[in-house]
Amino acid sequence: MPVTATPPHTHWGPDFAALRRADPELAGLVLAELERQSTGLQLIAAENFTSPAVLAALGSPLANKYAEGYPGARHHGGCEFVDLAERIAVDRAKALFGAEHANVQPHSGSSAVLAAYAALLRPGDTVLAMGLPQGGHLTHGSPSNFSGRWFDFVGYGVCRDTGLIDYAQVRALARKHRPQALVCGSISYPRHPDYAAFRDIADEVGAYLIADAAHPIGLIAGGAAPSPLPYADVVCATTHKVLRGPRGGLILCGARLAGRIDRAVFPFTQGGAQMHTVAAKAVAFGEAATPAFTAYAHQVVANARVLAAALAAEGLTVTTGGTDTHLITAEVTDFAMDAATARAALAACGIVLDTCGLPRAGGGVVHGLRLGTAAATTQGMGEAEMVRIAGLAAAALREGATEPGLREIRSAVRELVSAFPPYPAQPAS
Ligand SMILES: *Cc1c(COP(=O)(O)O)cnc(C)c1O
Numbered sequence: 001m002p003v004t005a006t007p008p009h010t011h012w013g014p015d016f017a018a019l020r021r022a023d024p025e026l027a028g029l030v031l032a033e034l035e036r037q038s039t040g041l042q043l044i045a046a047e048n049f050t051s052p053a054v055l056a057a058l059g060s061p062l063a064n065k066y067a068e069g070y071p072g073a074r075h076h077g078g079c080e081f082v083d084l085a086e087r088i089a090v091d092r093a094k095a096l097f098g099a100e101h102a103n104v105q106p107h108s109g110s111s112a113v114l115a116a117y118a119a120l121l122r123p124g125d126t127v128l129a130m131g132l133p134q135g136g137h138l139t140h141g142s143p144s145n146f147s148g149r150w151f152d153f154v155g156y157g158v159c160r161d162t163g164l165i166d167y168a169q170v171r172a173l174a175r176k177h178r179p180q181a182l183v184c185g186s187i188s189y190p191r192h193p194d195y196a197a198f199r200d201i202a203d204e205v206g207a208y209l210i211a212d213a214a215h216p217i218g219l220i221a222g223g224a225a226p227s228p229l230p231y232a233d234v235v236c237a238t239t240h241k242v243l244r245g246p247r248g249g250l251i252l253c254g255a256r257l258a259g260r261i262d263r264a265v266f267p268f269t270q271g272g273a274q275m276h277t278v279a280a281k282a283v284a285f286g287e288a289a290t291p292a293f294t295a296y297a298h299q300v301v302a303n304a305r306v307l308a309a310a311l312a313a314e315g316l317t318v319t320t321g322g323t324d325t326h327l328i329t330a331e332v333t334d335f336a337m338d339a340a341t342a343r344a345a346l347a348a349c350g351i352v353l354d355t356c357g358l359p360r361a362g363g364g365v366v367h368g369l370r371l372g373t374a375a376a377t378t379q380g381m382g383e384a385e386m387v388r389i390a391g392l393a394a395a396a397l398r399e400g401a402t403e404p405g406l407r408e409i410r411s412a413v414r415e416l417v418s419a420f421p422p423y424p425a426q427p428a429s
Contacts, residue, residue, distance in 0.1 A: 038422055039414055040350035041389060045215070045327045045372025046187075048244045049379065049422040050280075051287060057280035058246050068272045070262060082275040089282035093250060096221050096285050097229055101258035104281050105265050105273040106249025109214040109238035113139040114146060116234045116251060119264035120208045121180055123150045128173055128207070129183035130165075131155025133357045133365040137187050137212060154179065158189075158359045163320040165189070167197045174205045184228070185212025185236075188356050188370050190308075190323035192216070195231040208233045216325055217250070218242025218374065221288040222297020225325060233257060242300060242326050242374045244293075245284025246277045296377060300326045303373040306383040310390030319358055319368070326372040329358050335397045339367035342397055348406055349396040350413040351389075379420035388416060 020027040037049070050058075062082060068075040071083035071090075086104065093102035106112035121127070127147075129140035134157040138145040141153025154177045156170045174182065182202045184193045195211065202209040211228035217237035219225035228235050235252040239245035253261050266273070287293055301324065308328045312318045317331040332342040339355040346353060346369075358368040376385070392409055399405030 034423075039417060040352050041392075041413055041417055042375040043351060043353040043371040043373075043389075045354065045370055045374070046238075046241050047372075048218075048241060048374045050240070050244055050246060050284070052423065053287070054244075054246055054280045054283050057283050058276050060276055060279065062279050063274070063276040065275045066272045067275050069266060076272075082278070085275060085279040085282060086273070089278050089285060092282055092285035092289065093252065096289050097227065097235075097252055099229055099235070099252035100255040101253050101261065103251040103261050103265050104248075104278050105270065106236075106251060107270060107274065107277075108247065109212075109236065109249045110137075110139050110145075111265075111269060112236040112238075112249030112251050113137075113210075113212055115261065115264040115269050116210050116236050117147065117151065117181070118268050119257065119260040120210070120234065121151060124152060125180040126152045126154065126177050127181045127183060128154045128156060128170070128177060128179040130186050130189070131157050134158055134359050135186035135188040135356075136183075137185070137214070140183055140185075140212070160359075160361065160363045163359060163361065164191060165193065167194065167201070170198070171201045171204070174201050174207065178205050179207050181208040181210055183210045183212055184232075185210075185214065187215070188319075188327065188329050188358065190304075190320055190325055190327045190329060192226050192324050193228070195226065195228045199231040211235045212237075214238040215241055215327060218244060218288070219297050219301065219325060221285075222294045222300075224294075224297035224301050234261065239281050239284060242297070242372075243284060243288060244374070244378060245288075246280035248274070248277050248281060250281070299382065300373050300377045303377050303381065303383060303386050304328055307371075307373060307386040307390055310387045311393065314390050314394035316369075316394070317361075326374045326377075327370065328372065329356065329368050329370050331358065331360070331366055331368045332397060333366070337397070339369055342369060346393060346396050349392070349409040350417075351393055351396060375422075376420075379417070379422050381420055385416065385420075392416070 065082050066076045067079050067082050071086045089104040090102045130136035139147045141148045154173055156173055159166045184198045199209055209232045211232035213235055214237055216225045219242055220227045237250045239250055240247040251261050304323045304326050308318050308322045315334045319329040343355050353371040356370040357365050360366040396409050
């Protein structure tokens with residue numbers, strides 16, 4: 001049903017002037033944050049810039065609507081339009097990823113993983129996932145997360161010499177521990193998982209295969225990374241990383257598990273869906289289905305490859321020697337500082353990225369840097385800018401400690417990003 005009505009009786013909009021009048025303090029913070037995002041280099045691998053259309057859906061009156069349940073089966077009245085919005089989001093997600101079923105309600109990536117576990121497992125079950133020091137997410141068995149408390153996690157790692165997932169170890173651990181589920185997916189692995197190998201191991205021990213594709217799902221949407229859909233029983237994802245949608249989660253699965261997944265999201269782990277976010281997810285899935293997004297996803301990877309090579313040339317030790325994705329991890333040991341000091345030196349120059357634990361070549365774990373190209377590529381930066389960024393980052397690590405060095409690099413960063421504003425100065429009419 002096409003909805004064309006214009007409400008005659010109200011004016012609304014993501015009306016920044018209204019926020020300014022009502023709450024200047026918060027309005028000031030929003031502007032300061034926009035300024036921070038626009039004048040620094042945003043290299044956090046999990047971040048991106050959503051489109052003005054996505055932001056408009058997020059700031060819409062759909063935020064007012066209670067909608068427990070699913071389209072056509074809600075616990076609240078007045079859901080006729082949000083039902084349509086959710087159906088569009090579900091249909092677009094299914095088409096985009098070639099999935100039989102999609103649940104677009106998880107509030108976050110962690111909520112999606114929680115629901116997947118709730119659908120497939122019982123408390124106390126054994127789960128084999130990437131070890132946390134090697135790049136597993138909190139939801140992969142951290143003792144400070146529900147996953148570590150309610151399930152018995154076993155961690156696999158990577159080969160000492162290559163930094164690549166050690167599939168022989170995964171198989172050996174699966175045979176030994178007979179897990180009910182095998183999880184593939186990581187917060188820091190820069191290469192494509194071998195989904196067929198994971199499926200084979202899961203089948204050998206009769207385990208479910210859960211792909212936590214929170215990071216690569218946007219590359220998968222753009223055809224720039226292989227899809228776990230043909231192999232995994234359940235695919236969990238976020239919508240706000242490379243996929244460039246609103247902050248939220250997504251679950252994809254076959255028709256066989258559809259009912260279990262839906263019940264695990266609502267009513268088992270969540271209440272009412274956030275319909276403004278669901279609508280914004282629909283907008284983002286629509287954007288991700290365009291040729292422009294396919295080109296974007298491929299450019300994200302091309303940029304990351306160039307950035308990884310340029311960082312290596314500047315003296316950083318890039319894990320696995322490079323990347324297949326948007327994500328790069330690197331050690332800074334050659335700069336005679338630890339990763340936390342390196343992150344602070346870079347931040348002082350307006351270069352924003354993360355630290356994380358990394359499997360060290362030869363064994364053990366070291367703290368390193370994690371960065372990605374999703375946001376910078378959305379801004380329109382290309383390979384030439386990546387080389388420049390590597391040079392500025394290395395200069396910050398070498399000279400950032402001195403006051404004049406810092407000022408100079410900070411202004412070079414400002415100048416570079418000023419040519420690539422994340423949002424247009426004037427909204428398109
Ligand atoms: C980002 C991420 C998540 C969780 O996403 P949130 O929205 O922060 O809860 C889960 N798993 C992996 C592998 C991630 O990278």
